[in-house]
Amino acid sequence: MRKKAISILGSTGSIGVNTLEVVRMHAERFSVVSLAAGNNIPLLKEQIEEFRPSFVSVADSGAASALKNAVSVNVEVGFGAEGASRAAAFDGVDMCVSAISGAAGLVPTMAAIRAGVDIALANKETLVLAGPLVMEEVRKRNVKFLPVDSEHSAVYQSMAGHRPEDIKRVILTASGGPFLRTSMADFAGITPKEALCHPKWKMGRKITIDSATLINKGLEVIEARWLFDVPPDKISVVIHPQSIVHSMVEYIDGSIMAQMGNPDMKGPIAYALSWPERIDSGTKALGLSGLSLEFLDPDPERFPCLGLAYEALKRGGTSAAVLNAADEVAVSMFLEGSLPFTGICAVIGEVMDSVGHREIRSMEDVLDADREAREAARALAARMHSSLHAK
C-alpha cells in the first residue's frame, strides 16, 4: 500500500501532537512530508528528527534561524504565512491536517485546497472566517474535506448513508466547560488559571478559554453551517457534561443518530486521516455499563457568546470574521490579565456592532475585516482595562 503523504499545520499544538501519535501508530500507512509550527523550536526539532519531513515552516525569520541552528538533519526551512502555505501544499502531499490555532490557519489551508490537497480540518476559523469562499473552492477543486473537530466528525459520521433532505436538525453537544454550575455572581472574578481547567478535554489555551465562554460552540455552529450546508435554524446546541455523545443528527422520521466514544481527539483525527476506512486510534474503549448521560439546554444568560455566533450568521458577510477576531484579541488579553472573563463577550458584542460587516467577495474582504476588528477590539479592551483600574 502506498503511504498517504501528509502535511501538518500546527504540529507542535495539541491537535498536531495527537496527529503525530496516530501517525506513529500507523507508520506503514502515513508519511510526514511537511510541518508548520510557530515558536516551539525544541518540540519541532524532536518532531523533525523523528518524522524526517522535507520541509518545515515556523512563525518568523527569527524562529527559522533558531531552528536551523538547532537541527542536525537535512530539512528545508521557511517561515510566516508563505512558509505555512508552502508546507500545506508541499510537493507530493495527499492530505493536509489544518491545526494552526486562530485566523492564521485560513491562508495556508486555502493554499492546500487550491493545490488540490485533501483537508483534515481542525482549524474551524477557516470556515468561520470564509465559509462560502472555502466551500466553493473545495467543490471546484474536488478535494476531500474531512472534519477533525469532534462534534463535526460526529455529525459527519451520523450523516453517512442518509439523504440531506431527510435531516431535521443537527445537534451539537457542548460539555458546558468549567463554569456550568458556577454562580454567575462569581463570573467577573474568574482567573485564567480557573478558566484553563477544562473538565473533559485537554486542548490548546485559546480553545480552552473559548470552551469556558461557549464561544467555541458558537464558532462550531458557524463551522457546521458551511461544512454541512445546513441553515442556522436547523443547528442547535445541547449541553452534555459527560462529553460522551460527540454530536447528533435528527431525521424527519424522529430518529436521532449519535456518535459516542471517550473524549480523545485521536478518534476524530484517525477517522479523518483514514476515511473511508477505520483504524485503531489508541482511544480507550467506552464502557457502557453504569454510563449515565445528561442533556441540558444552554442558558443564554450564562453563555451570551453563543447567541452572538447565531447573530453573526444572521448578519452574514464578514460578521463572523469580526466576531472571531474580537474573540482572539479578548482571549489573549484575558490570559495576560488585562481583561476580566466577562469582558470577553462584551468586547465581541461591541466590536461586532462598531465594525459592522460587508459582503464577502474575496479573501481580501475577509482579511481586511479581520484586521479592522482586531484594532477595534484592542482599543476597546484597553479602554475597559483603564476604566476598571481608574475605579
Ligand SMILES: NC(=O)c1ccc[n+]([C@@H]2O[C@H](COP(=O)([O-])OP(=O)(O)OC[C@H]3O[C@@H](n4cnc5c(N)ncnc54)[C@H](OP(=O)(O)O)[C@@H]3O)[C@@H](O)[C@H]2O)c1
Ligand atoms: N485541541 C483540541 O482538542 C481541538 C479540538 C477541536 C478543534 N481544535 C481546533 O484546532 C486548532 C488548533 O487547536 P490546538 O488546541 O491544537 O491549539 P494549540 O495547542 O494552541 O496549538 C496551536 C498550533 O498552532 C501553531 N501556531 C500558532 N500560530 C501560528 C502561526 N501564526 N503560524 C504557524 N503556526 C502557528 C502553534 O505553534 P507553536 O506552539 O510552535 O507556537 C501550535 O503548533 C484550533 O483552531 C482549534 O479550535 C482543537
